[in-house]
Amino acid sequence: MSTSDSQPLPEFSDGPPMPPMCEAVLSDDDLARLFEDLAACTSILSVQEKGSVEAYAQTGPAGLSSAQSRLLSGTVRGLQIRYAYQDHDWTDTLIRLPNGTRLVRCQHPDEVGIPSRAPAPDGGA
Numbered sequence: 001m002s003t004s005d006s007q008p009l010p011e012f013s014d015g016p017p018m019p020p021m022c023e024a025v026l027s028d029d030d031l032a033r034l035f036e037d038l039a040a041c042t043s044i045l046s047v048q049e050k051g052s053v054e055a056y057a058q059t060g061p062a063g064l065s066s067a068q069s070r071l072l073s074g075t076v077r078g079l080q081i082r083y084a085y086q087d088h089d090w091t092d093t094l095i096r097l098p099n100g101t102r103l104v105r106c107q108h109p110d111e112v113g114i115p116s117r118a119p120a121p122d123g124g125a
Contacts, residue, residue: 022105026094028072031101034092035068042083042090050078050095071096 026034038044047067070076071094078095089108094101 020107022103024103025097025099026101026103028100031072031094034103035064038081038083038092039064042085045082045084045089046080047082048080049076050080051076071101 024030044064047064049067049070064081067076067079067081071079074096078093081092081094083090083092091106091108093104093106096102
């Protein structure tokens with residue numbers, strides 16, 4: 001797995017601070033381990049699929065394992081997986097590339113007053 005160096009976060013005077021983000025290009029083996037970790041260690045909140053460059057993201061009725069299959073088969077171009085881990089919400093964005101899968105991970109700031117979301121239908125497995 002290759003990762004990019006951390007860049008200073010931009011600051012905007014008229015809004016909340018930018019959340020920290022990490023980026024990597026994953027091999028297929030790395031991607032398989034990522035899905036195993038998500039299934040075993042997190043609570044999946046939502047899975048959105050990106051069908052093509054022109055198509056909007058769709059929230060699929062299926063859970064994590066179905067989304068993984070659809071990404072690897074090329075049925076969808078990318079995924080956004082939102083999950084809870086260690087009392088924080090996170091989003092992993094995955095985009096298939098010719099040489100692997102691009103991962104962008106974002107930890108969301110605490111969201112006061114927003115009710116918790118229900119897990120995906122298959123419970124993330």
